[in-house]
Amino acid sequence: MSSTVPKSSNIFWHDCPVGKTDRQKLLKQKGCVVWITGLSGSGKSTLACTLGRELHTRGKLAYVLDGDNLRHGLNKDLGFKAEDRAENIRRVGEVAKLFADAGLVCIASLISPYRRDRESCRALLSDSSFIEVFLNMSLELCEARDPKGLYKLARAGKIKGKVCMMLGV
Template identity: 55%
Template sequence: MSLKGTENIVWHETTIKKAERQKQKGHKSSILWFTGLSGAGKSTLANALEYQLFQKGLSSYVLDGDNVRHGLNKGLGFSDEDRKENIRRIGEVSKLFVDAGTIVCTAFISPFREDRDAVRALVEKGEFIEIYVRCSLDACEQRDPKGLYKKARAGEIRDFTGISSPYEEPNSPEIIIDTDQLTIEQSVQQILDYLQKKEII
C-alpha cells in the first residue's frame, strides 16, 4: 500500500558524491554497528573508539540508543514492532552519515538479526561493520549500570532483552569484542586494527 502523495516524491541526486567526500576527509566512511545486551558496554566502547578516531583527525559520530530515543525516536516503545521501527530509522540516518563521508558508531541493543541485516542492505558491501559486544548475561546483570535488570527481574519493565525478550546473537559479525575479558583499551585497539586492515582509516 502506497501512502498518499508519495508517488510525487523523486530522489534528487546530490552534486557532491560520497567518494568525493571521502577523498576530502582522507578516509572511507562506514557504519560501525555495536550490538549486544544492555550493560555489555556498547555505548562505552563506541564513545572510547570515537575519541581515538577524533584524536586522529577523522570524521566520526556516535548515535546512542538512549540518546536517539530522546528525539528522533521519541514515542517509540519496546514492543517488537517499535524496536523494528527504531532500528529502521537509525539505519536510514546511519546511511546518510556514510554518504556524508563520516564513520558513524551506532550503539543499539538491536536484538533481532533481521533488523540488523536490513541496515546492512542499505549500504554498499564492506560499509556495514557489525560489532558484537559480547558479554555474558550474568556479567551484564552484575554491572547493571542503569538498574534495568533489577527492574526487569521485579516485573517493572516489560519486553526487556535477555530477560523477557530474546536477543539473537549475530551469525557472522565482522568483529567480536568480549568485554567481560578485555579492557576498553584492548577492545578499541581490536576495532582500530580491523579498520586499518580493511583500509577504512
Template identity: 55%
Template sequence: MSKATNITWHDAAVTKNDRRASNGHGSCVLWFTGLSGSGKSTIANAVSSKLFQQGINEYVLDGDNIRHGLNQDLGFSDDDRTENIRRIGEVAKLFVDSGKIVTTAFISPFRTDRDHIRSLFEEGEFIEVFVECPIETCEVRDPKQLYAKARRGEIKDFTGIDSPYERPQHPEIIIQSHLLSVDEAVQKIFSKLRERFII
C-alpha cells in the same frame, strides 16, 4: 516502502567519494549490538574519541540519546524496536554518505532488522560489532538498574529477560567485553578499519 508518491530522488552534486577524498579517509558504520550493559556505548564512544583525536570525521548514534529525540514516539514492543532500528539505519546511511565513520550503539536484538540495515549499505560499509557478554555479567554491571527493574516486573519486553536477543551469525568483529579492556576492544576495531583501508 514509502507512502508518498509525488517524490523524486535528486542526485547530489557532491558525492560520497568526493567527501571521502576530501577527508582523506573512508566512511562506514560500526554497528554495535549486544545486551544492555555489555559495554556497547562505552566502546563506541572510546572508538569515536580515538578517531576524533586522529582528525577523522566521526559521530556516535546512541540508543538512549536517540530515544530522547528522533525516536521519542517509540516504545519497546517488537514493532517499535523494528521501527527504531529502521530509522537509525537510514540516519547511519546519511552519515556514511557524508563521509563520516559513524558508530551506533543499539541492542538491536532482532537478526532480521540488522540484516535489513546491512542491505542499505554498499559492500564493506557495514561492520557489525557483536559486543558479547554473559547476561550474568551484564546484570552485575547493570549501570541503570534495568535488569533489576525487569526482574521485578517494572519493565516489560526487556531484552534478555522477557524479550529475546538473537546473536549475530556472522559479525565482522566479536568483542568479548568481559575479557577485554576497553583499550583492547578499541585496538581490535581499529585493526579492522585499517584492514579495510577505511583509515
C-alpha cells in the same frame, strides 16, 4: 508503529553534483557504519564513545549514534514493542547511511536484538561499509553493571515478556 498518512507517489530522488566519492576525497577517509550491539549493560555506549575518541585522536571524523540518546529526540515517539523496536532500528540505519555517505565513520550503539533489523540496515550500505560488532558479555556481568536498573526490575517481575527475554532473564 503505523501511519494513517498515505505514502506519496510523487517523490523523486534528487542527485547533487557533489557525491560520496567527492566527500571521501575531501575528508581523506571512507565513510562506513560500525554497528555495535549486545545486551543492556554490555558496554556498547562505552565502546562507541571510546572508538569515537580514538578515531578523533587519529584525525578521523566520526559520529556516535547512541540508542538511548536518539530516544530523547528522533525516536522519542517510539516504545519498546517489537514493531517500535524495528522502526527505531530502521530510522537509525537510515541516519547512519547518511553519515557514511557524507564520509564519516558512523558508530551506532544499540541493543538491536533482531537479526532481520540489523540485516535491513546492512542492506542500505555495501557490505564493506557495514561492520557489525556483537559484545558477547555474560548475563552475569551485564546484570552486575545494570546501569539502567533493568535487570533488577525484570527480576522483581516489574518488566515482563519480550523485554525480559532480550535482557536474558
